[in-house]
Amino acid sequence: MMRSEQYERVLRYFDRDGDGKISASELSHRLALMGGELKVKEAEVAIESLDSNGDGLLDLEDFIGMMEEGGVEEQMNDLKEAFEMYDADGNGFITPKELKAMLTKLGEFKSIDECKLMIKQFDLNGDGLISFDEFKLMMQ
Known part of the structure; x- marks a missing residue:
């Protein structure tokens, strides 16, 4: 068909x-x-x-x-834009510090330790960072 x-x-x-x-x-x-x-x-x-x-x-x-x-293409572009908002230094990863800064901008106040725990839930390779691929999984 x-x-x-x-x-x-x-x-x-x-x-x-x-x-x-x-x-x-x-x-x-x-x-x-x-x-x-x-x-x-x-x-x-x-x-x-x-x-x-x-x-x-x-x-x-x-x-x-x-x-x-x-x-699909629009969703991917939206995800990339969102990821880039979190990835303040543009290195391709979201660090606990960057996560904390973005959450603070959004009115959610978390400690660095809380951010590390949040990242750990979606950190597939155990590097303590969120890559774009991990971010996509997190947002599904």
Whole structure:
């Protein structure tokens, strides 16, 4: 089965009224049936960010764009930006000191020892630092 046919099938699943487009209420409803939760207002914001023609609906082209490029690539870019905010010295690792500084900016006050414990939970190689790969796992 071609990829576009798969996307069409998924689009049809979400498209309750059969107009070939996904509305915010359709998106919210179907996600609820699948065990997710997305309020209609949140769905409207999500659709607005992906809607290429400004009609407030996701058509097949928007849906394919979301699935192929925007979704994964955008998430990865967002993760990289977040990681860079923590990695103040830009060396590719988050240290306990950098974690403490960022948490303080966010209004969470932790000691260096608490930050070391937080890092230890996701530090796969035991170096006392968080690499980007470890950060991705932490954020999932």
